[in-house]
Amino acid sequence: MDLTSYAELAVQLVNMGDELKNPFSLRALLEETGRTEAAARLTRRDIDALCELRDELAGVFASAAEGDDVDVVERLNGLLVRHPVHPQISGHDGQPWHLHLTEGGRVADALAVGSVMGLASVVTRLGVDRLGICQATPCRNAYLDTSSNRSRRYCSERCASRANVAAYRARKRGA
Numbered sequence: 001m002d003l004t005s006y007a008e009l010a011v012q013l014v015n016m017g018d019e020l021k022n023p024f025s026l027r028a029l030l031e032e033t034g035r036t037e038a039a040a041r042l043t044r045r046d047i048d049a050l051c052e053l054r055d056e057l058a059g060v061f062a063s064a065a066e067g068d069d070v071d072v073v074e075r076l077n078g079l080l081v082r083h084p085v086h087p088q089i090s091g092h093d094g095q096p097w098h099l100h101l102t103e104g105g106r107v108a109d110a111l112a113v114g115s116v117m118g119l120a121s122v123v124t125r126l127g128v129d130r131l132g133i134c135q136a137t138p139c140r141n142a143y144l145d146t147s148s149n150r151s152r153r154y155c156s157e158r159c160a161s162r163a164n165v166a167a168y169r170a171r172k173r174g175a
């Protein structure tokens with residue numbers, strides 16, 4: 001169980017936006033991130049539940065970007081109550097014994113428990129300021145800042161270079 005990869009999953013779910021309603025896109029994301037069993041079991045009901053979760057997770061990132069630590073913690077605590085952890089030791093597919101946060105149940109439940117625990121772990125280990133919203137307007141993608149100097153401000157290289165070009169043009173106009 002890698003909680004940082006679950007925190008990344010939360011980011012990916014938020015950034016999928018309405019594309020999350022497309023089962024093919026969500027299945028592709030799950031397969032790309034090694035969650036093949038979840039991808040195979042995904043149902044329409046899971047997708048509806050994940051769309052609701054997505055909105056809640058987006059709220060967490062929005063509050064974090066505004067520096068509202070108390071609101072972030074309240075939102076995450078609320079999500080932790082609604083998506084409780086039921087840890088089980090598992091050893092499937094020839095892997096060594098490892099912890100699963102929850103066993104059985106729906107795909108959406110497992111992904112919700114994972115992404116909420118992932119964010120809770122980042123917030124408590126690294127700080128609320130590690131969650132952010134891309135500053136290259138109009139992009140509103142979420143990101144996770146795992147850099148050693150907390151310097152991340154954009155969701156992607158693409159947005160970083162777009163913002164740099166815009167800043168350069170603004171300087172040139174100002175000169």
Ligand SMILES: [Zn+2]
Nearest residue numbers: 090092098100
């Ligand atoms: Zn496992």
Ligand SMILES: [Zn+2]
Nearest residue numbers: 134139155159
């Ligand atoms: Zn961006």
